[in-house]
Amino acid sequence: MTADRAPEASERIRYDEENIPLYVRCGRLSDYPARWGSCHWHQDLEFIHIMQGEMRHFVSGERVLLREGDSLLVNAGQLHYCYTKDMQDCVFLCILVPPSLLTANEELARRFIRPMTTDFSFSCAVYQKGTEEGDRYAELLREIWRLKQEKDWGYQMNILGLLLPLVMMAARRHEDRNLERQTQEDPRLIAQKRMIVYIKENYTQDITAQDIARSAQISEALCGRLFKSYLGQTPMQYLNAYRLESSRRILLNTEQKITDIAAQCGFHHISYYGKLFERAYGLSPLVYRKNNREEKRSV
Numbered sequence: 225m226t227a228d229r230a231p232e233a234s235e236r237i238r239y240d241e242e243n244i245p246l247y248v249r250c251g252r253l254s255d256y257p258a259r260w261g262s263c264h265w266h267q268d269l270e271f272i273h274i275m276q277g278e279m280r281h282f283v284s285g286e287r288v289l290l291r292e293g294d295s296l297l298v299n300a301g302q303l304h305y306c307y308t309k310d311m312q313d314c315v316f317l318c319i320l321v322p323p324s325l326l327t328a329n330e331e332l333a334r335r336f337i338r339p340m341t342t343d344f345s346f347s348c349a350v351y352q353k354g355t356e357e358g359d360r361y362a363e364l365l366r367e368i369w370r371l372k373q374e375k376d377w378g379y380q381m382n383i384l385g386l387l388l389p390l391v392m393m394a395a396r397r398h399e400d401r402n403l404e405r406q407t408q409e410d411p412r413l414i415a416q417k418r419m420i421v422y423i424k425e426n427y428t429q430d431i432t433a434q435d436i437a438r439s440a441q442i443s444e445a446l447c448g449r450l451f452k453s454y455l456g457q458t459p460m461q462y463l464n465a466y467r468l469e470s471s472r473r474i475l476l477n478t479e480q481k482i483t484d485i486a487a488q489c490g491f492h493h494i495s496y497y498g499k500l501f502e503r504a505y506g507l508s509p510l511v512y513r514k515n516n517r518e519e520k521r522s523v
Contacts, residue, residue: 237266237320240372244380247320248372253279253306254313257468257504263305263420263455268320269341270298271390272306273365277314279306282454284347284413290316293353295361297394300341302348303413303420303454317369319387326388337391340398345406349394357393364390415440416450419459427467428490433459467491468504475513482509 239247247268253259263282272281278291283304290296298304300323308314323341327333340346351358364386371379371386422439423431436459437447451459471489474480483494486509491497501509 237268239320241380245322245325246380246383247318248368248383250275250315250317250369252313252315253277253308254505255472256306257465257472259308259311259313260457260465261306262466262469263303263416263462265301265303265417266320267300268322269300269391269394270304271317271319271321271365271387272296272298273317273362273369275315275317277312279308279314279316281306281348282456284344285410285454286347288348288350290350291353293358293362295351295358295365297349297351297390299343299346299348299394301344301409303417304348305455307456317365319365319368321384321387323391325384326391336395339405340395342407343398343405344409345403346398346401349397351393361390361393412450413454415442415446416454419447419450420462423459423463423466427463427470428488430490430492431463436463463490464500465504468501471497471501471509472505472512475509476516485509 237245237247239245240249245268253261256262272290273295274290274292276292278289281288281290281296281298281304283298284302288296306314306316323333323337327337351361353359353362368383368386371382418440419436422436426435433447434444437444440447442450447459451457451462455462457465467489471485471491474485474488475482478485480488482498486492486494486497489497491500498508501507501512505512507515
């Protein structure tokens with residue numbers, strides 16, 4: 225395997241405001257094909273809090289189960305996604321913030337934040353409901369969500385004030401591990417990232433599993449094993465799921481014809497696209513668009 229450096233490309237975050245790198249939203253697992261989030265990574269710290277239901281998370285080889293009231297910090301640069309095994313829905317709060325926004329002082333960043341964010345062995349931190357630490361973490365995250373919903377003057381500054389203790393709780397847990405830092409990423413994860421980047425850059429084209437493997441300079445057999453190990457899917461299943469997720473966004477935000485959306489997202493047979501979409505979301509593309517438009521009008 226020759227993939228010795230992680231690719232630079234990562235998830236492009238659509239922040240709440242163009243000039244303020246802060247993302248605070250509430251989502252549902254049912255927004256993803258088959259309730260399986262797209263595998264991705266970014267340099268932002270990600271905070272998850274389960275509002276209703278439960279879901280599982282994969283973070284760079286580690287799998288965690290989050291129940292209602294639990295919280296999770298995903299460290300910067302970690303390959304991760306959310307999913308469910310029983311097709312139950314889950315409502316969750318998601319907050320993203322770049323570490324650089326939390327302190328403008330280089331010495332404070334060097335001492336307290338960067339040791340955690342540059343340690344590949346520290347993939348995530350789980351905070352369980354019913355523990356002192358977990359309940360405090362959840363309280364801060366829910367307060368951030370309240371501030372975002374009310375949007376009073378200066379609410380973004382108040383959110384930043386609440387994010388700093390959350391990050392420091394994780395930094396303290398990282399410090400308390402007293403383990404040797406891992407500054408080099410696992411070559412297998414680097415290869416997986418390369419293949420994900422290739423798919424996201426080329427999903428509109430006719431690509432094969434061999435093309436995906438070639439993008440990471442590995443064999444097709446190893447490509448299949450990595451996808452199964454890290455994503456629980458074959459390369460083509462991940463490709464189709466990403467295409468479906470992309471088509472759903474276009475479906476809800478434009479007036480384009482279904483046939484045009486399918487072709488734009490790499491599906492050249494409308495009947496095949498419709499079959500996969502209904503299997504993933506439980507409705508045909510046309511009915512899904514109609515129902516979601518009606519739901520928005522009723523809010």
